[in-house]
Amino acid sequence: MNEINWKNYSLETQAIRAGHKRTHEDEHSIPIFTTSSYVFKNAEEAALRFTGQKAGNIYSRFTNPTVSAFQERLALMEQGELCLAFASGMAAIMAVGMGLLKAGDHVICSRGVFGNTVLMFQNYFGKFGVTTDFVDLTDTAAWAAAIKPNTRFLFLETPSNPLTEIADISALAGIAHQHGCLLIVDNCFCTPALQKPLTLGADIVVHSATKYIDGQGRCVGGAVVANEDIIEKQIYPYLRTGGATMSPFNAWVFLSGLETLALRMKAHCDNAFELAQWLEQQPAIAKVHYPGLLSHTQHDLAKRQQSHFGGIVSFELTGGKEAAWQLIDATEMLSITANLGDVKTTITHPASTTHGRLTPEVRAAAGIKEGLVRVSVGLEHVDDIKRDLLRGL
């Protein structure tokens, strides 16, 4: 039988079938390869594999069949050339920085990114002589104005966490490339089921697989997707040396997560849209942030760039922090946890948790108000989610 070219198939099919190299045992489901190393037929073969002249597994820090299956599947779904898996989303972001940056380089990052991403650029890459400027995600002119001769890449999340602001990926890719920079998109909130940044001009996609890719809150993992040149020359050597590897067990969980990703994302989006519309009618709520709402400033851009609006809704209570905490504590079913992208609806107060380690000034500039509550809308019945929120409204 010829090997199937999965590029000719749609995302839903790739998610279920691509990446599995069936072994001599003829298994139907992908096995978990729990082996730290691999044997060579003879000394010469060992030498050829180590120099990369012959393809094949060497050591599970950088090659493992279960992890490779996950990488191949996600690369296809993102319409990228290659993918590398990591121990966490932060490890993936760290790998991009370690692979691409050197002392004296400059990075531009959107202000609303995940709290640890801000700390990664500021505190850790900063420690080694990389400077980072933070700009408003939606202000395309500000991105262009921030570019310097030593700017290496632009880094963003869209939609942003927790305000669901949308960046114009094509426009920013154009600006980046005009100045010889790369555009990196954290595609955690949309996943390839809703948005494929590489097809819009981005150079690198990073993922926290912990979120929607797993989808059921079980494992921590991350990934980087890009072209062969970037992956093989800049990211892979760092993974091999740095060692923030995804475990085969976690890869196996993420592989099954990918199989239901498109279905789950559709259901998350349907629930989130209905909840957002309902929240907009509640008198205790000053503002609802959801790209599917007509009141969202970038509704049209979201519609153009994404196939659906996502599963994250945030809203501001008129009563500030006290009202936000009261609402969270009044829920009976919702999980009070900072994780997102789970089948279980989760609720969190960003100002005191995910964004709590930022200084008040940085937090205010990012628009994270004290009365803001973020809900990652799960797959329970939407009426039950509404009822649980109503207890504290």
Ligand SMILES: *Cc1c(COP(=O)(O)O)cnc(C)c1O
């Ligand atoms: C969670 C998250 C990360 C970090 O991923 P981990 O798997 O928790 O390390 C990065 N970016 C975004 C947008 C996230 O939500």
